[in-house]
Amino acid sequence: MMPSLALLVAVFVGVFTTCGVYLVLRRRVFDVVLGLTLISYAVNLFIFFMGRLAVGKPPIIEAGRALNLSNYADPLPQALVLTAIVISFGMTAVLLAIAVRGQIENGHDAVDDESERLK
């Protein structure tokens, strides 16, 4: 396997997660939503690559390609990541709706009611 590609992917997952965690810990709901989005990107990449990095290999059986595991990519993580993407997309939409509602109710965008300083 290509060590340089694996390193690149690992670094990207790490950077996304770091930024995501930083943003989730901030005080504004908007930042938290962005942070959760970044974390879900990182998680989706991570799931995908847990099926191992494979370049140019299809996940579906092809005519003329010998039937052994080294010729094919693992299709299961691809199915899992599809589910995870759909769920995180829907949940982000729900959270955004709640965030907008909170902005209307509170008049500010703070995660916690007490932190009125952000006004």
Added chain:
Amino acid sequence: MNAFVSTHLPILPVAIPLLAAALCLIVGQSRIGLQRTAAWLAIALLVATAVQMLMCTHQGEVFVYLLSNWKAPFGIAFALDKLAAVMIALVALIAAVVMVAAQSGKPKSAGTYFYPLFMLQLAGLAGAFLTADLFNLFVFFEVLLAASYGMLLQHADREKTNAATHYVVINLVGSAMFLIGVSLLYGVTGTLNMADLSQRIGAVSPASRGLVAAAGWLLIVVFAIKAALLPLNFWLTGTYRAAVLPVAALFALMTKVGVVAIWRMLTLIYPDGGTINAQIEQVLLFVAPVTMLVASCGALSARDVRSLIGWSVVASAGMLVTAVAIGSHKALSGGLFYLIGSTIATAMLFLNAASLDSTRAEHVSETGLAPSSTWVWAGALFAIGAAAMAGLPPFSGFIGKATVLAGASTSVSHSWQAWIFATVLVSGLLSVLAYARMGSRLFWKRDAAVVAASEGYRAPTVVLAGALAALTIFAAPVQRYTDQAAAELKRPSMMIQNVLGKLPAEKRQSEAKK
């Protein structure tokens, strides 16, 4: 029993409410009566299924259902053992009671789209208890969470919106961690089936052991968020305070999903005897009793009934996780018994609080001559719920706690024993104090704002009180059942054989012909 039901039994508790939810949406908001009929029908079927499940599993068989007829571990399998059957029965009971309560409240008090959301929540709960696939567990968690977001946000005001923000954010972070843990396990072992994982985790190469341990810790953190164990419990009280009350009674089941997931994890996925299992149990033996203590202190500091019940939910989660951390057969059996009792007691207290609550706004200006018969009812039911929750004899909480302590006295070292006994007993005492204080403030104070209790929620609350009493009177048969359920949990080999050995349908037929 006809053949269709016996083959498809494990999938029914998920399929029935899902179909009903779809029906409710098709019927639409304008024809609420039809929606109600569909929901009632689904709940009646769910109760029948639950009874059937309890009877079927009584012989000690584990029923396995292969979705789309794919052999495990390639497809998703559902497994119905005694633990799952008990949990489905609890879901059915609470669902029926919440349904009655939702009718007796003010019209539309439960909110728009109540029936579809309610049905989806039931499907998610049942699926989470039945599935034998880790990724599928994630999906059912999301189903029940999505439904709970919708129910929580009914009649959203400022407090509810803020509580919902915290609740959704912490659950999204939890989902992300769950996915990382699940995919780590898949990357190392190549499987997501719990039974298959159980076998493969023991056999991973030494180089990968760190990854498997990391996945285990991540999963424990996620389940601890759902179960509201100590450093991760702060979302719970706010959320339960904010929920519309009949819905809060349904939420009594939600922390139990986390608890049961921890039980499955420590008995099946990371079975007894592994180093990771031992490490996690050591940490839980410390964290879970601390959760109980802190939650009891929280209960003492609670200023209204809802926060008080919320904190007792946290305390009971601590008790249940203590039971699995002790890990002996007796402790698990006692834990399961306590789980049944505490879920019913929580739901009952929430419904009773709802009956107090719904009149508060209307009758504040009336005269203070309180002690009517409704008032006495509400007080008596509060006392029963409080006694059951705090673990006072003769109620079920006491029997459960005593069994767990008896289990601790035979299986953990003396210093741990002292720790568990001290924390369980002290937290029990603190809960009794908290409930006594709240009860006297609610019912005996002359100038209390509450003057009368509504009768709307009385019938469902009395049903739950009856269930608690039945749990005490018929403690022996129930305990026999929980004993057997704990024995099944301690012997995961049977579950593993059943799940992995189950053949797809047409194979079974062709083998029968031979």
